[in-house]
Amino acid sequence: MRNINVFLGSQSFTIMNDSIPFDTVNQWLVEELPYEVIWFNENGKIVYANNLFFKKLGYRKSELDQLSIFDLNSTVTEEEWQEHWNSVQENRIVNFKDTHRRKDGKLYEVEVFAQFFSNNGKSYISAIINEITESSFYRNLLNHAERLTRVGGWKLNLQDGSLIVTEEALKIIKVDDKEELLPGNIIHRFKNGSEYQGLLKGLMRSAQAYDVVLETNEKPSRYIRSAGQAILKGKKIFKIIGAYQDVTELQERQNALRLYKDILDNAEDLVYVYNRQGKLIHYSNSVAKVLGFTRKELDNFSIYDLDSSITPEWWSEHMDDIAKNKVLRFEWVVGRKDGTKFQADITANHISFEGEDLNCAVIRDITGRKQRESDLFNAFEEIRSLKKQLEQENEYLQTEIKRNINFDNIICTSESYAKVLKEVEKVAKTDTTVLITGESGTGKELLANGIHQNSQRNQRPLIKVNMATLPNELIESELFGHKKGAFTGATAEKIGKFSLADEGTIFLDEIGEMPLELQSKLLRVLQEGEFDPLGSNKTKKVDVRVIAATNRNLDEMVEKGQFREDLYYRLNVFPIHNIPLRERKEDIPLLAQFFLEKYSTKAGKAFRKISKKTIDKFMEYPFPGNIRELENLIERAVILEEGTTLFPGSWLPANNGNGNADTTLKTFEQVQKDHIVRVLKHTKGRVSGPNGAASILGMKDKTLFAKMKRLGIERQTVYK
Structure with missing residues (x-):
C-alpha cells in the first residue's frame, strides 16, 4: 500500500490506497469544495470530474470518456499541453489564470491549482478550478476608471464576440446600445472612419496597439481620443480592450493656436492680441501700416484708445462670449488715426496662456467685398425677376407638354389609353395600393413611375424590384434585408428594398412570381407596415406605398392555390389594366417616330421620318410583344437600314397582317409561349447576345430563361 498526497487549493489530503479512489474523492469534493475538480492523464484526456464540473460546463456524465483539455480550452495545442504537463511534473504544484469554454461555447475566466501525482505506475494532474470572470474583469476595469478622469472602457472577446462596455464609454460616444461600439458600427461615427477601421483591423489581426485622436461626424464635431490594446494567450489574440476620452476642448485650443500662428504670418490682415483688461499686448506689422499709428503709440494702447465707442462693460461681456464660444466672427467699423474708417470682418479667437484669457482678433478690410456684394445683390434682384417670369412660362409649357404626352414619359394620343392614364391620375394623389395588370411590354413600369411622380411621396425614392429575375432563395433577403450571419454567405448586413423605400414607393414587378411561402410576409407589411429582417x-x-404588376392571371392562380387569396385582395385595392398596343393603334405612329429619333441619334444615323408603307405595316401587325417589340423592331431597323426615311425591309416580322395568322382565341400564357417560340425559331434557338431572342423581346436573359422554364419551352426543340 502506498500513500498519495493530494493538494486541494490551500488544503492537503493523504489517500491510503493503491488505486485511484474515485468514489471516495468524488464524495469529498462534492461535499466539501465549491470548485470544479478535474483529473487529466498525460494525453490531456479527462479521467475524472466532479458534479460541479458537469453542472457548470453543461456536459452529461456519460460524455466524460470523450472529453479532453482541448474541449475545455480550444486555444491549447498538443505542444502547449505537453509543456504544461512537464511544468507541473517538475514543480508539483502550479497556480495560474486561464480562460475555459462551456459546452455551449461561452467563455469564462478561471484560476487553476494544478497538482501532479502518480498511482500504480500512471501519472495524473489534479486541477481545482475557481471561476473568477466577473470579479477579475470588473476589478481591473474599476482600477483603470479610478485612475483616469472621464475615460470610458470596453472589452471585446474575439472567441465568442461578447462585448463589455462601461457607462462612461456610452456617454462619450453618445449612444445607449453597447452594440454601437462594435468595430463594424463605431467606425461610421468618425470622419476618418476608414483610417480607424485599419487601426482596429491591425489590433485584431496582429496585436498592433494604437492611440489616436478622431473627429466625429456630429455638428458641431467633437474630438475623441481612442486607444486600443490586444490581450494575447500565447501567440493568439483572444481579447481586445480599449478606451475612449473626449478631448474636444484640448483639440479646439490647439486648433485656435494653430490659426493664431497662421494669421500672424499673413501680413495683409491686422492681428491684435488683447487681455481681459483690454491691454494691447501684441499686434502684427500691418496694424501700424494700415491704421497710421507708430509702434511707440501702439505699445501703450488699449482697446479703448483704438475704439472710443467701446466701454469696459461691453468689453467684459465680449471676452466672456469669446471664452465660452472659443471663436466669434462679426463685422465692425474700424477707425484710422486720420479719422477715416473702413468696414472690417473680425474673427476673435480665445487663447488661454499661462492661466490668462487672451483675445486674438484678426481684422480684414472688406470695403471692396461690400461693394461687390451690393453690385451682386442688384444683379440677383434682376435675375430673380427674370427667373420668376421664366418659371411661370415653364410651368405653362410643362402643363401643355403633359397634356400631349401624359406624365412626362408616356406617349399617348388614343382615347382608350387616355382612360388608363385618367385612372393613374386619380389614384396617384392617394396612398392606395395599386395592382397593374397587362401583357408583357405594355409599359406597366411607366405607369408605376407616373403614379409615384404625381404622388405626395415623389420627394422620396421609387424602388423597383422584378420578382422574375431573382432566385427564390434570395427574394426574402432582397425585399426585407438580413443581418450578418443570417445564412451561409451572409458576410455583411444588407438593407432590404422595403427599408430603402421607407416614406416612398416600392414597385413589385411580376408579383405572380413571388414564392407562396413569402407571400404572408408581404401581407404583413401591407396590413401592419412591419417586418422582421432575416436573422434579426x-x-x-x-411607411411604404406598394404598387404591384403582373402579366399573369392572379384569379386563376388563387383558384389553383398558387397565390394567397388574402394577399390578392390587399393588392387589388385599385386595379389598373394596361391595355396592349393592338388596342391603342392610334399611338403606334407617334411611338414609332419617338423610337426612330431615339435610336438614330444613338447610332449616328440620319433617319428623320417613317414611310407611310412602314406605318401601314405596323398598323396591320398585332404586336404580341407590345411596345417593347415595337421599340426593338425600330432599333434593329436603324442598324440595318440607311437613309433619312425608314422604309419596309427584312427586319419586319414575317407575319405582318397577311391573313395567315391564327385567329383562334388563346390564353395569355399560350400567346406568350407562341410568340417566344416564334422568336426562338427566328434566332435558331439562340437566347443571349445582340441577335438573341432576349434582345429581340426586350428582356434580360435570366428573365427569358425563367419564362421558358415556366411555359415548358426547350431551346433544342423549338426549331426542329
Missing part, C-alpha cells in the same frame, strides 16, 4: 429579432416599421 427586432421588428422594423416602414
Whole structure:
C-alpha cells in the first residue's frame, strides 16, 4: 500500500490506497469544495470530474470518456499541453489564470491549482478550478476608471464576440446600445472612419496597439481620443480592450493656436492680441501700416484708445462670449488715426496662456467685398425677376407638354389609353395600393413611375424590384434585408428594398412570381407596415406605398392555390389594366417616330421620318410583344437600314397582317409561349447576345430563361 498526497487549493489530503479512489474523492469534493475538480492523464484526456464540473460546463456524465483539455480550452495545442504537463511534473504544484469554454461555447475566466501525482505506475494532474470572470474583469476595469478622469472602457472577446462596455464609454460616444461600439458600427461615427477601421483591423489581426485622436461626424464635431490594446494567450489574440476620452476642448485650443500662428504670418490682415483688461499686448506689422499709428503709440494702447465707442462693460461681456464660444466672427467699423474708417470682418479667437484669457482678433478690410456684394445683390434682384417670369412660362409649357404626352414619359394620343392614364391620375394623389395588370411590354413600369411622380411621396425614392429575375432563395433577403450571419454567405448586413423605400414607393414587378411561402410576409407589411429582417429579432416599421404588376392571371392562380387569396385582395385595392398596343393603334405612329429619333441619334444615323408603307405595316401587325417589340423592331431597323426615311425591309416580322395568322382565341400564357417560340425559331434557338431572342423581346436573359422554364419551352426543340 502506498500513500498519495493530494493538494486541494490551500488544503492537503493523504489517500491510503493503491488505486485511484474515485468514489471516495468524488464524495469529498462534492461535499466539501465549491470548485470544479478535474483529473487529466498525460494525453490531456479527462479521467475524472466532479458534479460541479458537469453542472457548470453543461456536459452529461456519460460524455466524460470523450472529453479532453482541448474541449475545455480550444486555444491549447498538443505542444502547449505537453509543456504544461512537464511544468507541473517538475514543480508539483502550479497556480495560474486561464480562460475555459462551456459546452455551449461561452467563455469564462478561471484560476487553476494544478497538482501532479502518480498511482500504480500512471501519472495524473489534479486541477481545482475557481471561476473568477466577473470579479477579475470588473476589478481591473474599476482600477483603470479610478485612475483616469472621464475615460470610458470596453472589452471585446474575439472567441465568442461578447462585448463589455462601461457607462462612461456610452456617454462619450453618445449612444445607449453597447452594440454601437462594435468595430463594424463605431467606425461610421468618425470622419476618418476608414483610417480607424485599419487601426482596429491591425489590433485584431496582429496585436498592433494604437492611440489616436478622431473627429466625429456630429455638428458641431467633437474630438475623441481612442486607444486600443490586444490581450494575447500565447501567440493568439483572444481579447481586445480599449478606451475612449473626449478631448474636444484640448483639440479646439490647439486648433485656435494653430490659426493664431497662421494669421500672424499673413501680413495683409491686422492681428491684435488683447487681455481681459483690454491691454494691447501684441499686434502684427500691418496694424501700424494700415491704421497710421507708430509702434511707440501702439505699445501703450488699449482697446479703448483704438475704439472710443467701446466701454469696459461691453468689453467684459465680449471676452466672456469669446471664452465660452472659443471663436466669434462679426463685422465692425474700424477707425484710422486720420479719422477715416473702413468696414472690417473680425474673427476673435480665445487663447488661454499661462492661466490668462487672451483675445486674438484678426481684422480684414472688406470695403471692396461690400461693394461687390451690393453690385451682386442688384444683379440677383434682376435675375430673380427674370427667373420668376421664366418659371411661370415653364410651368405653362410643362402643363401643355403633359397634356400631349401624359406624365412626362408616356406617349399617348388614343382615347382608350387616355382612360388608363385618367385612372393613374386619380389614384396617384392617394396612398392606395395599386395592382397593374397587362401583357408583357405594355409599359406597366411607366405607369408605376407616373403614379409615384404625381404622388405626395415623389420627394422620396421609387424602388423597383422584378420578382422574375431573382432566385427564390434570395427574394426574402432582397425585399426585407438580413443581418450578418443570417445564412451561409451572409458576410455583411444588407438593407432590404422595403427599408430603402421607407416614406416612398416600392414597385413589385411580376408579383405572380413571388414564392407562396413569402407571400404572408408581404401581407404583413401591407396590413401592419412591419417586418422582421432575416436573422434579426427586432421588428422594423416602414411607411411604404406598394404598387404591384403582373402579366399573369392572379384569379386563376388563387383558384389553383398558387397565390394567397388574402394577399390578392390587399393588392387589388385599385386595379389598373394596361391595355396592349393592338388596342391603342392610334399611338403606334407617334411611338414609332419617338423610337426612330431615339435610336438614330444613338447610332449616328440620319433617319428623320417613317414611310407611310412602314406605318401601314405596323398598323396591320398585332404586336404580341407590345411596345417593347415595337421599340426593338425600330432599333434593329436603324442598324440595318440607311437613309433619312425608314422604309419596309427584312427586319419586319414575317407575319405582318397577311391573313395567315391564327385567329383562334388563346390564353395569355399560350400567346406568350407562341410568340417566344416564334422568336426562338427566328434566332435558331439562340437566347443571349445582340441577335438573341432576349434582345429581340426586350428582356434580360435570366428573365427569358425563367419564362421558358415556366411555359415548358426547350431551346433544342423549338426549331426542329
